[in-house]
Amino acid sequence: LILSSEESSCILECLNTDKDDSGRYSCQVFNEVGSDSCHAQLCIFASEPPYFIEKLEPMDVTTGDAVCLKCHIGGTHEIKVSWFKADGKLRSSAACKIEFTRGIASLKLSKAVQTDADEYTCKAENSIGSASSSCRLTVQGETSIINSSQTEGQPARFECRIAGSSPLEVSWLKDGEPLKENDEYSMYFDDNTAVLTISRGEIKHSGEYTCVATNSVGTASCRIFVQQEIIKFHPLKPLSVNEGEKLHLSCHVRGSLPMNIQWMKDRKEITSSAKTRITFVDGTATLEISSASKTDAGDYLCKATNDAGSEFCKARVATPFVELDISVKNGVTIRAGETLKLPAYVNGRPQPEVKWTKDESDPVKEHVMIETIGKNTHTTLSIPETDRKDSGLYTLTASNHLGSAYENIKVEIFDPVPGQCEKPTISSVTHNSMTVNWEEPEYDGGTPVIGYWLERKETTSKRWNRVTRDPIKVMPFGVSHNVSGLIEGSQYQFRVTAINAVGCGPPSLPSDPITATDPAGKWYMLFMVNNFSATNVMKFWHYE
Template sequence: MLKKRSVEKKEEKKPPTEEEMLKILSGADKKDYERICAEYGFTDFRGILKKLKEMKKKEEVEMVRVLKPLEDITAKAGTNVIFDTILELKDPNIRMQWFLGAELLRLQYSHGKYEAKQMGTKHMLCISSVSLSDMGTYTLQVGDKRLSARLSVIDEPLKFLSDFKPKKVTERQTAMFEIRLSKKTDAPLIWKVKGKEVKRDEKFDVSLSEDGLTYTLKIKDVKVSDTGDYTISIGDLTATVPLFIERIPITFTSHLKNTHVQERGKAHLECEMSSKDVHIQWLKDGCDITASRRYIFMHEGRRAEVIIEDCELTDEGEYSVVCTQDNDPHKYVTSANLTVDERFASVKSGLSDAQCPTGSSTELCVVLDDEKVDGVWLRDGVEISELSGVQVVKQGAVHKLVFSGLTEAHEGKYTFKAKGAESEAVLTVADPPEIDSSVLDLLGAEPVTVKAGQTATIKIPFKGKPLPKVTWYKDGVEVIEDERTKVERTADGTSLVLSRCVREDSGAIMLRLKSDCGTAVANLHLNVIDHPRPPQGKVEFLELSGKCITMKWKAPRDNGGNQVTSFVIERRKADKKSWTRVGEVDSSTTVFSDDKVEEGQTYQYRIRAVNAEGISDPLETEEVCSGEPIEPPGTASQPQVSNITKNTMTVSWAPPSYDGGAPVLGYILERRKKGSNMWVQVNKELLTDTKFMVDGLVDDVEYEFRVTSENRAGAGSPSTISNAVLAKDPIRESFVDSLIFFVSLSLWISII
């Protein structure tokens, strides 16, 4: 029997509502919106797109949520104010800008006027020492949000806070006026005395306190002339303070002192007062001598002096100084006695023996202690009356015998005699050794040059009486005669003869002529030219590859006396005896590259220096192979980060242990944010140092670094990535943290 199959009724699927569709599309990709709407049977595709766009815009607006808005502030001029707001930010790195009106505040260029601070969700703008110019509307722009508040500044009227009492100051002290204002002002404060404005100089010192409220005037070393009314003016305010000066009694800081002087000598009597503004009167034995021409009176500053020239016995007596000053009725006196003693002449500076060259000018000189005393000159015991070429001169206490055109006829024993004084000396004629200046100029102008193997003859003429001792030196060492070295001497010259010269004979030559009356020296340079010495040291191979061998050497220690013009490079194969010239380079370089080599072949090189005299002996290298390859360098060490701030870090590393066969040319430094796969190269050009300061970092972001070495073959593998480092200014440990650590440590020790 057939069973009747029941037909199930298919239930129709109801399309989702608009709110349900928004939830479905909010988690889907934009390109799949139309397909998803079709699957769910939702037909109002344009309407749902519009609703979805409005919903996302509303979510973006809610990126900034204001918990406390900015509030208007009223403050007094000169005080500090703070605008603050509390914000809930979904993006902590969102850009914030402060404005005054429509003008952006450039906080970093405000010299501390404006400062933006943040404490958690609280954001503040601090304004120091506000003035009327700071009034206005301040706006904080955070994303699309703008928060505003107004600053009002109250300015109080300017007034004096100081008492203006008369000031009394003792003479020569410093008078000081201090004026305190009720507030700061840009108006200038002007001090005046006797109607004339006071300017800052050595006398007056005008200053302003750090808070800008106290003005000070200092009057240094006050005098009677400084008495008067001092007026202070600032804006519309004016005040006057009188200044009175009290005189200081005169004291003698240095009194007249009793003085002894010899007859016909000079007497000085002097004293020093405590003030220079005094009137001076001089007395001798109680009589006024101020107008007498017998005395020389001097009054300079606080010092008073009387000078008595050519003292006589009648000048003995008591001398007094009487001092007075204006506005002071007192007289101030100091006294002292002058004693004049009779005296005899004595020799202060006697004659000295003299040796002088023929035709020269000289003098014999005696100095006595009394310029009024005369004397006589004797030669070999006979008084000089007339002698050709001799002049007798007397200049005060100095007695001279002056000779011109000295000859052997002037030789002898000379004696000077005076009352109580006598001195003698011997004059002789002698000529020191002398080399003509033209000869010295010629010797110093150019070196004496000879070729190796030739004979060098150096002849120098001279004059001298008696005949001087002749000594030749080479490089500071006395020349000793041998089979190659001869020294010839005559009455008017000397010669140094060097036969079969060698390069080592080059050096500084000096001739020294010495006698009892002088020394003469001639200097010259002997240059023996020869072919150069071989290039120096061991040859350094900079490159050993299958295509090129590059070598480096040092220039010869001795160029043979002539400049090296070039270097000749030769080579031979290891199994060959013959040498082949492979190149020649200018003397300015000591590097040569041989690019005509066979890979895997062993070579030996030799290098010779060339100058105008010939070619040097060779400098031979070791045998080297041209088959060593060059590859990129190894890996540098893991970078280390130090000196961390919110904007900069210093990254350092060590070079790779393997350079790949060629010197490392430099390094490439890269950075990336932690968690990112995108590396950014920090340097535009290769870094030659192993340390580099990275700037332009973003505050509160972690960074990682890596370094790649590079040589002529290319870049090697990047180094191990550095530890992640947070860009943040260092924060000092607070006192509370230190205290917590100390208590924790104490508890731990107690438990143990």
């Protein structure tokens, strides 16, 4: 160890290090004021020669396949990787790409050919030593199916084109057993194409056929599975049927007999019953339901099965209907000023249209919300700050072109204060007074009316002023009040408000404007006669 310092730096040098020098080092400085320190961790690794964590493995490919030979290398860096073939060292090119990244060495061939078959070696080297790994790459001839087809009762022909070095030996197998040429099967190989012909296709010819090609390099094969085909025509189609009508579904099936027909609805098997009839005659599978109901709607499937396999066709059946679900169908009673909400769910097929009406009159379009989620429609009639005029019979109607449904909801808006009085009338008009007349309101709020506020204003003003300090009391036969102190020539309007024990109702509509003025004629007192009573005097008037 060599310790030295330069100006404000302190340096510790370790010469000829080994693993024992690994550890935690600290540097401490101090003076009369205090001290400080810093630390560092030193790790020393021993150098290692290259070694293979995963070695190359043999690989078999077909002509034209992509090839990737790779191995995983460990050891101390820097490691140099080289690839060799029997005929010498390989270099990276477009057809042969060589890579070494993060310890993985790879050799990639974009398309294998017969001449690529050989033994390959990967060699890894560093300053300490070297290691190598080898494997064999085998490239076989190419085989592929050109086409194949088979129809029951008709000849069947299978072709397999073969690429490979001559001479080639070709054989055919069925279900793993060699085939021999006879009246049923004929086989030949010409122009690199192997052909197998079946004179007349039948159920017994179903199975797995294999074409095997062999040469001095190796063996290749291709396979095809043959089965009798169930052919459908005139398949099921979507159907809509009304409740109570007959539901009839049929589809035509052609294939090898015997054949089993199975009907299913929503993945559950259907069996014949008093209501349901299932038949299969002359290749036609039929399902009949004598009287369809809403529960018969769903997804129907007809499945045909024989020894060769199975096929199916399916269709959806819909029964048109309309349904309403209203939680407040027994009616609603709320206090005036509250919000009225009438929620409902609508379901139907086809999707129904929704309409709200009040008291069997024009449709209610304001305050209506309609939202459709999936197959259901949610609608709400919402009226904020209700008053008594919102009371009535509300009707929700849902309809499509096949039918309709409706629900009535009785709504009562309860207001504890009296209703609005009718517009007051005016009589006995003079130049400084007039009499205001009105009737009790039709609705008293549930408690008797105990009085009225009478207000007046000049037509040139917007301000209403009460005529009396206290409410005007209720009279047995209508209510009136003589208003005096008016200004001659001024035009006045009056309105009245009913009062009960809870509070005041809304003010009436203003009366028609009227001017304070005397009538056109005048009354004149002719004479006065005392009837000799201390309190009674008779007056005689004349009008002209």
